[in-house]
Amino acid sequence: MSGKLISAQEVVKHTSPESCWVILYGHVYDVTDFLTSHPGGSKIILQLAGRDATEEYDPIHPPGTLEENLKPEAKLGQVDPETVIQTDNTEPKEEEKEDEGPPPMENLLNLDEIEEVATKRMPHKAWAYYYSSSDDTFSKSFNNAVYRDILLRPRVFVDCTNCDTSTTLLGQKVDVPIFVAPAAMARLGHPDGEAGIARACGKFGAMQIISNNASMTPQQIVADAQPGQMFGWQLYVQKDRAKSEAMLRRINALPDQFKFICLTLDAPVPGKRELDERQSFKSAVKVASGVKGADEPSRPGGGGVGQQLFWGTASDLTWKTALAWLKQHTDLPIVLKGVQTHEDALLAARHAPQVKAIILSNHGGRALDTAPPAVHTLLEIRKYCPQVFDHIEVWVDGGIKRGTDVVKALCLGAKGVGLGRAALFGLGAGGERGVERVLEILKAETETCMRLLGVEKVSELGPRHINSRKVERDIFDGGAGLENFGLWDKVRSKL
Template sequence: MKMSDKLISAEEVEKHTSRDSCWVILYGNVYDVTEFLPEHPGGSKIILQLAGRDATEEYDPIHPPGILEETLKPEAKLGRIDPQTITAASEPEAKEEMEEEGPPPMESLLNLNEIEEVATKRMPEKAWAYYYSSSDDQISKSFNNAVYKDILLRPRVFVDCTKCDTSTSLLGHKVDIPIFVAPAAMARLGHPDGEAGIARACGKFGAMQVISNNASMTPEQIVADAKPGQIFGWQLYVQNDRAKSEAMLARINKMDDRFKFICLTLDAAVPGKRELDEKQNFKNATRVASGVKTDDEPSRPGGGGVGQQLFFGTASDLTWKVTLPWLAKHTHLPIVLKGLQTHEDAFLASRYAPQVRAVILSNHGGRALDTAPPAVHTLLEIRKYCPDVFEKIEVWVDGGIKRGTDVVKALALGAKAVGVGRAALFGLGAGGQEGVERTLEILKAETETCMRLLGVQNVSELGPRHINSSKVERDIFNGGAGLDTFGLWDQVKSKL
């Protein structure tokens, strides 16, 4: 009999719950993960909380298939759990199964707030806390949406609004709506359809999807059912171990029939303090002391949480001078820089065209630096100090989009496309793929209604004349352009 075929009792597994001997059950197999404890990106405490029991439910939504085989040595698989030894007593945290009430008809949900409300009731608390959380006092998250309410629309009348075309092009690729799904991690935390379900929903609406570096499915799985011509981008968090990032870039390069650009995220060099997410890390604190870690395990800031776990190993030493040339060596795909929050950085990015083809103005959904500006402020800064940026690269935005009127206002300010992240995840949580479809359906319909009532037939017609942003303009940065004396400008000039 092979060791991997050996039957192991639940009672035996329950004996191995320390950092000196740690066993877990995954997919019916028993694994000795003791040696892996200090290497786990989420820290040893996360595994120790699950030691001696079945960790499949917690493990499966977070880790793409194949990670076990890539990470653990073959001898770590000790055998199969003996099903005859599994009893209610051996699962101390088992809950009585309750008949789950199904979701309401998706067509009965009329706006994104209603979808979020349903998702909040249906998703596991851990998933909701990770998706909903933002940093510190959540000021940036709240302001991302509130700022759109201070921009007024200027409708024109006696205009034929029979036709309405929401299609546009992004990096030269046609899309049917100017709304894309921004990179949003761990989709299977909220629903088994995961990122693949989001991709299928995007396919139905001709929408672009930027897939998270921390997706809970492999890129191959996510794009497997994509429609011909469907557009994807791959988000990249550069790792301290550059070889890992280079291997992923090589993998994406081979799928350039699907992936049309690399989205380099810059607004989260270190993780923000997301207290709601971190609180979830203490739910099982009675099993393992909060300070427990292996002797050779690096210290981790904060209380942990999904966000802290995902960011562990992410590089914080990226620079214009070094990182963009490094990317040029490892991918032929265009680069989109995500997370710009000042006109100076947008100006610098435009000087790196054509390698850099677009930027996403974003404060990471309010999940990184609290009180950082909303994308609307940065849009207005660019219009004021360096409007030629709009002619050299595409400018996209994300953060705070809840209505089609928000979409139209961003486009009128010069954005080429508008991203939604949480909205897609909450749609998934509310009803799987169907919930994401309903999310996109609502935003598309609201955008069309807004355009028609403004007297606009095509997205390309939208401009500053369709809005009154004077109330917001009073609050944007007023310290001067500073482009001639900006510190990195000399580095840029040397490359032109």
């Protein structure tokens, strides 16, 4: 059937939940049976029914997605090009702008300027997804603002000729203590996508954690990796565990690149990202939100990209079950992302050596608004259970805009400092070269800060180089609380 020619006029007759066809890459597919199991829900497919959906589909789905999710007979044939009529029934185009190309990346001096350029150049849908955060966006802005309340304590009469930003993460050498945190759908902002980020990281010896919802396959992303380049794979455990187990098998087969699994815990359900959800209201093809298959549950919100990606994510993970399940399906070390309290940091340390590191993160302010910034959790750990730093590595992400932010986090005990949006905005501003410029700026600023502090190596940074008193006044002060459920004695005996 795949060689059969089908007229575009025939395709437009199939736009209902009972018979839904779409055109992808010049081929006609019957996706009726897939409507109710589509992770984004049936609504998003029905909005594209009866027409060419390639432009909307391609930046989001890695190659092979069609083959993995549709039966061979769902590929009905090729669309007859002579029957295709250019119409104006697609989503309204954004206001046309004359594209003069990106400015020279070296003219952009900080991450805010890179974000400004990216905002002008990226499709609005991509910008809204990357930029958005939950509810009133307090956590997103506070993630960065809290670093301003930590002051540096420079020492003088110190030879600052040399500066070495290299360190180790999980025992592997990296050239910078900066890593790219998992951020989904990179090709929404630029065709270079996650592979472009990987190539940029390779040039700076930086680690990259690849999103579970990447828009390219793992093999595509690491294809041009430098010798010894370090990657981790983010995992959102699915309700259908078989899907997650299949992905783990793919990552296990690439041990030279993927050194750990990053299990994300801070978003068992999606936050309410209003800016992202609002984009779904702009479609010219209106489909009622209540349109769904008989067995398809109702979905909250406006159906933004974030809501679509999270559908199918398991929300029933526990300390008791999730790590035991992971142990059955991978021998790779586990990094737990999304720890936000000292109690959970201490619990994670109990699971060493399976758990090698934790990432203190509130999901970039995209999950629970007014959740604590990583700096607060770092200070909580230092106050209530500092032994955690001796047994597992502690990484942070969220709000990093300057090299001084990186240094302050390292002074508080972080081993690595992650960037999420910054890498995506780098892509949006200038593709792979834009990501290089992001890393170039932060590395140079980090080196300058270390030199002016009188520090030559990352390992020399510590609390004596900062004054965090103002922030310490705001951290949790309810006591360790570990004795209330017998945790302290158990952890003390373990550690």
